[in-house]
Amino acid sequence: MAKMTSLKMKKMMEARLAKPEFRTSYNRDKDTFRIEWQDTGQGITITLPNVVSKYNERGEAAVDDLEEHVIEALKIMHEEHDLSGKEKQIYPVIRATSFPTETNAGSTLVFREHTAETRVFYALDLGKSYRLIDEALLEEENWSYSWIDEIASFNVRSLDNDFKKDTVAENDFYFVAKQDGYDASRILNEAFLEEMLADAKGELAVAVPHQDVLILADIQNKAGYDILAQMTMKFFAEGRIPITSLPFIYEDKTLEPVFILAKNRPEKNEKE
Template identity: 55%
Template sequence: MDSNKMKRELEARLSREDRMISYDREKDQLRIESKLAGKGITISLGGVVAKWHNEKEKAIDEIVYYVEEGLRAMVEPVQLEDHEKRIFPVIRSSSFPKEAEEGVPFLIDDHTAETKIYYAYDMGKTYRLIDSKIIEMEKWDPSRIREIALFNARSLSTSVKEDQVAGNIFYFLNTNDGYDASRILNKGFLNEMETRIEGTFVLAVPHQDVLIMADVRNDRGYDILAQMAMSFFASGRVPITALSFLYENGQLEPIFILGKNK
């Protein structure tokens, strides 16, 4: 599988009369645009090809699903009033775009040096990031969105899977509801997890669909967490950061772990 074959495969699966598909040869990117919305999604073919070599057809199915749901979200109306339970915070990398393609800024808050908080309107199988145009149309105060989103984040399930490696304990939260990384904003949950920690409490949000928490009890634990975070970061559909965070006194502090062992 190469970029040309991937381009043809995606074009065949995503072509519709109400869409325009274009290819940027220099950047090796395929763009699928909704004629109705006047907006679209750009896919870097190199990344999809790389995932295909590991996951085969699953990689193609995943990107097709992402595009289909993303384009659907672009044309569906957003109504905040009476739909408060659909508003959630989402974690993104500090380098994530600050505005929609048409130049409309998203509602964004600082989180850490590596991450920022965006806000989303849940649409079932996908969500739409809330921007200033939505806020203006709905006539909502941004502080109301923030308050509701964080409240809803605290209502999300927090069941974790536990694994022990080399004397260290790792907890994984991976519900695939689109808000796994958002659980890092639930201070009550983090404080509860902290009571279970005997060593050093370290967290990672390598992509939006996982939150890793580690009870690091020896130096090997840092290496293992760094390897996990990098692996998840490389395979995630919406990568956030491969760095980890110390959690102390209710604060997150990014740390760089230089792995020594494989």
């Protein structure tokens, strides 16, 4: 099989997404491919080397998945949405602090701070995909930030928290990966974290390397930190929507970055 390159991938994407209502462009300096609506300019920018990497791993199936995701996202961008009567479809989503707080069209997204590494945004679930909620949508309904946070927090608590367990070097690791778009969001379910903490033999660590996984770890020895760090970095590198490669320790209902609490963990009475 001939080696895939960014230019070949660009041509493949152009062929797959050739529709009169779309416009495509290629940024050679950034090695990105953009597809947008002709009439509004709203669209999606794809980093080609990332797609090439996934193509080399999975072949055409990776491009099939990307095409489906792009078409669905573009369709959602072109629709009118409201929130009234759709309260049960509103969920929180975790994003990195580097994630844009405005849409390409200039609308300010609704979000709140979470940790130094993460923020909480809010999504209207639309079935196959979702739309992040902006201030304009909130203003149409005359809803407050606290109200939408309350709705979203209630809904995330209603999600199943089934997990798979793996034990490595006497440390227990739990993986929530329901593939419903809200795996990482379950880090906001305090009751679930408290339940896991109550069952932990050691310290409870939590990681959200990308949108589609929540990792919980019962850290029972020093090796557990290293294993979790390596695991989180691997997931972060492979995720479609990466969040943070930095795990957290959960205690006293707060999340503290593991780099502060690792092998050279400060004593409780030390000041930062």
